[in-house]
Amino acid sequence: xxxxxxxxxxxxxxxxxxxxxxxxxxxxxxxxxxxxxxxxxxxxxxxxxxxxxxxxxxxxxxxxxxxxxxxxxxxxxxxxxxxxxxxxxxxxxxxxxxxxxxxxxxxxxxxxxx
Amino acid sequence: xxxxxxxxxxxxxxxxxxxxxxxxxxxxxxxxxxxxxxxxxxxxxxxxxxxxxxxxxxxxxxxxxxxxxxxxxxxxxxxxxxxxxxxxxxxxxxxxxxxxxxxxxxxxxxx
Numbered sequence: 092x093x094x095x096x097x098x099x100x101x102x103x104x105x106x107x108x109x110x111x112x113x114x115x116x117x118x119x120x121x122x123x124x125x126x127x128x129x130x131x132x133x134x135x136x137x138x139x140x141x142x143x144x145x146x147x148x149x150x151x152x153x154x155x156x157x158x159x160x161x162x163x164x165x166x167x168x169x170x171x172x173x174x175x176x177x178x179x180x181x182x183x184x185x186x187x188x189x190x191x192x193x194x195x196x197x198x199x200x201x202x203x204x205x
Numbered sequence: 206x207x208x209x210x211x212x213x214x215x216x217x218x219x220x221x222x223x224x225x226x227x228x229x230x231x232x233x234x235x236x237x238x239x240x241x242x243x244x245x246x247x248x249x250x251x252x253x254x255x256x257x258x259x260x261x262x263x264x265x266x267x268x269x270x271x272x273x274x275x276x277x278x279x280x281x282x283x284x285x286x287x288x289x290x291x292x293x294x295x296x297x298x299x300x301x302x303x304x305x306x307x308x309x310x311x312x313x314x315x316x
Contacts, residue, residue: 095248124303133211133294133306134249149303181248183304191237191256194304196248 093118097182097197104172104204112167112200114182120195122185123165124149125157127178128199134181140165172204207232211295211307218285218314226280226310228269228295236297238262238271238278239304243292252280252293285314 095116104110116123124139126149136149140159154176156168165184169176179201183194212227230238237256241249253262258273267282278295295307 126304126306131308133209133308134304135306136303139303183249191254191298193239193251193254194249196241196250198246198248 093195095182095184095195095197097180097200100198100200102200102202104202106173106204107171110169110172110202112169112180112182112202114165114167114197115163116165116182116184116195117163118184118186118195119162120184120186121162122187123159124183124194125155125165125167126181126183127151128181129178137167137180172202174204176202177204178202207236207297207299207303207305209295209297209305209307212310214309215311215313218312220287220314220316221284222314224280224282224285224289224312226293226295226312228278228280228307230276230278230295230297232276232297232299232305234299236299238269239296239298240267240269240278240280241294241296241306243294243309245291249294285312287314287316290314 121142125137126134128134138157140146182197185192185194208231239254240252242252253264255262255271261270269280292309
C-alpha cells in the first residue's frame with residue numbers, strides 16, 4: 092500500500108531533550124516536506140527536500156533540523172525542544188516538482204513539550 | 206508572497222443541507238489550487254484540485270471552480286452527509302512547489 096509513515100504518533104517530552112520524528116514513504120517520491128498544524132493557522136511548512144541531500148527552509152524553520160540521506164526517509168529533528176513547538180506535525184511527499192501534483196500526507200505526530 | 210484566506214468556522218449543518226466554504230487567494234504566476242480534507246485522527250488527503258483558470262475540480266459530490274478574475278476557489282456540495290464531517294483546507298501550489306494552506310474550516314453535519 093502506498094503510504095507515508097510517521098513515528099511516533101504521540102509524544103510527550105520535556106524542554107531541552109533532543110528528539111527525532113521519523114518519516115518514510117514507499118512511493119519513490121523526490122519531494123518531501125514537514126508541516127506543523129496549529130489552531131487558526133492552518134499548516135505551515137517547516138522544511139522541504141527536493142531530493143537526496145537537498146534540503147531547504149520553509150516558512151517556520153527555527154528550532155528544527157532535517158536530513159535527507161535516503162530518498163525514502165526525511166526525519167525531523169528538534170535539538171532542544173521548547174513549549175512553543177507543541178503542535179501537530181505532518182510529513183508529506185509528492186512525485187515531482189510540478190505545481191499541479193498533489194501531496195500525500197502521513198497521519199501526523201502530536202508533540203507536547205512540557 | 207502567496208496567501209490563502211479561508212472562511213472561518215466552525216460550520217454546522219443538518220444532513221442534506223447545501224454547503225459552501227469560501228476560499229480566496231493571493232499569488233504570483235499561475236498556481237494550482239487544492240482542497241484537502243482531514244478526517245478525525247487522520248492526515249490530510251486530497252479532495253479535489255484545479256490547475257488553471259476556469260477549471261472545475263470535483264470529487265465525492267464536492268465541486269470547486271478556479272476563478273482567476275475573483276481569485277477564488279469556493280468549495281460546494283449540494284447535499285452534505287454526516288460522513289462529510291471533517292476539517293477542510295484550501296491550498297495553493299506556486300512556482301516553488303510549496304503548498305500554502307488556509308486556516309481550515311471545521312464542518313459538522315448533524316443527522
